[in-house]
Amino acid sequence: MAHSSQEPLSSEFFIAAGRSEQQYWRDLWRYRELFYFLAWRDILVRYKQTAIGIVWALLRPFLTMVVFTIVFGGLAKLPSNGVPYPILVFSAMLPWQFFANSLSECSNSLITNANLISKVYFPRLVIPTSAVIVSFVDFLISGMILVGLMAWYGVAPSWRILTLPFFIAIAFAASMGTGLWLAALNVKYRDFRYVVPFLVQFGLYISPVGFSSNIVPETWRWLYSLNPMVGVIDGFRWAILGNDTPLYLPSFISSIVLVLVLLFGGIRYFRAYERSFADVI
Secondary structure (H helix, E strand, O other), X not given: OOOOOOOOOOHHHHHHOOOOHHHHHHHHHHOHHHHHHHHHHHHHHHHOOOOHHHHHXXXXXXHHHHHHHHHHHHHXXXXXXXXXXXXXXXXXXXXXXHHHHHHHHHHHHHHHOHHHHHHOOOOOOHHHHHHHHHHHHHHHHHHHHHHHHHHHHOOOOOHHHHHHHHHHHHHHHHHHHHHHHHHHHHHHOHHHHHHHHHHHXXXXXXXXXXXXXXXXXXXXXHHHOOOHHHHHHHHHHHXXXXXXXXXXXXXXXXXXHHHHHHHHHHHHHHHHHHOOHHHHO
């Protein structure tokens, strides 16, 4: 017997609808309210009716800065390029913490929203993007420490502070690109979540957070620049510190190229496996 025209459509229809590439990017705009909802929900969970959320966003980078200042500035006596060592460290901690938090949040974002993904269609790109936005809120809160440190040490920014939004955009692109890779991989390989903390911890020590990139020998500088966060961190320091240290252009250019490769490659990889998320998750 033929099905009635009034019969409810199956959930598969809603999950598969609008999947064409032409409609997908238009759907991102159509579902912008869901993006706001997910980001705002996670922000409220972290900060509403709790002091530890805001305190932890301030305390974690501050304590890391203190340890790095003691180890690299006090014990190892590494150069600080004419600025107080705490400011040298914290100007790098800001983009690094934003990047590291984004990786952690993005890698688990699809898993934690599994019920939503399996029930209704929407562009899945909304979920990891909202996770990056939540990490960006932590970035803004932690920025208050840097403002306080600069006021304490009497370090005034120069005109180069106007270029900071450009470097923030690069950090956002690096976080988004890498986060998309990890989010998709974590759905395909559930044990991949154990790899992410190691990558974050390892990346902290191979990035110029506790020291200046200038201590890296020139012959190894090109290899060191293959870490895309090197150029991002150097750019932040160049914009914030306002000293006479020039921006090492080969490192910065290679970082931009690598960040763009990560971003567009991450989008393509995420889109390639997006159709299977509702079945696998």
